Amino acid sequence: xxxxxxxxxxxxxxxxxxxxxxxxxVLIEVRPIVREPDGLAMSSRNIxxxxxxxSSAVVLSESLRFAEQKIRSGEKDFRRLRISxxxxxxxxxxxxxxxxxxxxxxxxxxxxxxVASEVIIALAVRFGSTRLIDNSIVTLDLPNN
Numbered sequence: 001x002x003x004x005x006x007x008x009x010x011x012x013x014x015x016x017x018x019x020x021x022x023x024x025x026v027l028i029e030v031r032p033i034v035r036e037p038d039g040l041a042m043s044s045r046n047i048x049x050x051x052x053x054x055s056s057a058v059v060l061s062e063s064l065r066f067a068e069q070k071i072r073s074g075e076k077d078f079r080r081l082r083i084s085x086x087x088x089x090x091x092x093x094x095x096x097x098x099x100x101x102x103x104x105x106x107x108x109x110x111x112x113x114x115v116a117s118e119v120i121i122a123l124a125v126r127f128g129s130t131r132l133i134d135n136s137i138v139t140l141d142l143p144n145n
Contacts, residue, residue, distance in 0.1 A: 002026055007033045007041050009120060009135050013108050033134070035061065041134045053127035056092040060123055063088045064136040067121050071138050076113045078102040089125055098124035098131065105137065114140050 004012035009030065016028045034042045039061030040054075049057060063085045075081055082100045089097055102111045103120040111119060122135040 001029060003029045003031055005033065006030050006135065006137070007043070007133065009122065009137075010108070013105075039065075041132070043132065045130050045132060048130040049127055052093075053130065056094065057125075057127050057132055059089050059092045059094070060125060060132060060134040064121055064123070064134060068136055068138050071114070071119065071140065078112050078114075078119075085123075089123075094125055094127060096126035098126065116140075 002015065004015065006012070012028060012030045018024070019026050019028055036042060036046075038058050040046065040058050041061065046054065046057070066088065067081055067085055070081055070084075082102070085100050086097055089100075099122070101120075101122045103109065103122060104111055104116055105118050105120050106116065108120075117140055119138050119140060120135055121138060122133070124131060124133045126132075
């Protein structure tokens with residue numbers, strides 16, 4: 001058994017695929033993200049944040065929760081949702097958003113709308129010189145699934 005944190009979901013996806021493709025007898029488990037009391041994902045990189053950037057970085061978990069709520073309430077246009085999330089993040093003074101992606105958990109291909117029963121929302125944003133990542137897995141209630 002190999003255990004990965006959900007925070008590094010891209011890495012876990014690659015290792016899962018490698019284990020499957022190479023027929024390696026290892027079970028890959030992905031455990032939930034551990035968060036600070038204010039919602040920021042725990043990371044060794046957090047120590048590099050200035051006080052102002054640390055306060056602003058909470059927008060990552062806030063924007064993920066916002067997106068989860070919108071998707072669960074029926075939002076299907078991920079392009080429009082991506083714009084809303086970026087506006088939330090930039091409102092905190094952030095100038096560098098590396099990516100905001102909606103991903104199919106089976107293929108890790110980017111989605112413009114829901115196509116399966118789950119979607120991964122993944123973010124990478126720079127606060128000063130520190131790049132932080134975060135993500136959320138949203139279970140959808142789609143017909144015919």
